[in-house]
Amino acid sequence: MFEYTVASDAATQKVGAALGQLVQPGSVIFLQGDLGAGKTTFTKGLAAALGIQQYVKSPTFTLIREYTSGRLPLYHMDVYRLENGGGDELGLEEYFNGAGVSVVEWPQFIEDEWPxxxxxxxxxxxxxxDQQRQLLFHPQGQRYEQLVAQLAQAL
Incomplete structure (x- = not known):
């Protein structure tokens, strides 16, 4: 585990951008936190680092927003509305195993679908x-352990 503290939304975006420089095709990132914690703010930084110039907003009502104009496609998911199941019907494994980066907010609601x-x-x-955030990075698998080590070095 790696822990990092930020003092503003801009700093949260910078950490997202640092991660965005390191992600590869098929990267799966789960963002957990309370409402207003900064999940979408983090994703905005990641998207900017991928070269995505579109405005990134929470996909709460659409479930998945696809941004394909960057270095890698970004699949930004908010699965809060799947609290009672239904993730298997979305074909999430196609996103997770695809050529883009999947960022999932509220992933605990699709835990059965996790890679x-x-x-x-x-x-x-x-x-x-109120502005400060603690970011806790929990890598699962060697690929993500290396990714977090690279991120820690970059920060």
């Missing part, structure tokens, strides 16, 4: 400072 290897990032608000 064997992934990077889980917990974003937690720091109680003493």
């Amino acid at each position: 064997d290897d992934y990077l889980q990032i917990e974003i937690k608000k720091v109680a003493t400072n």
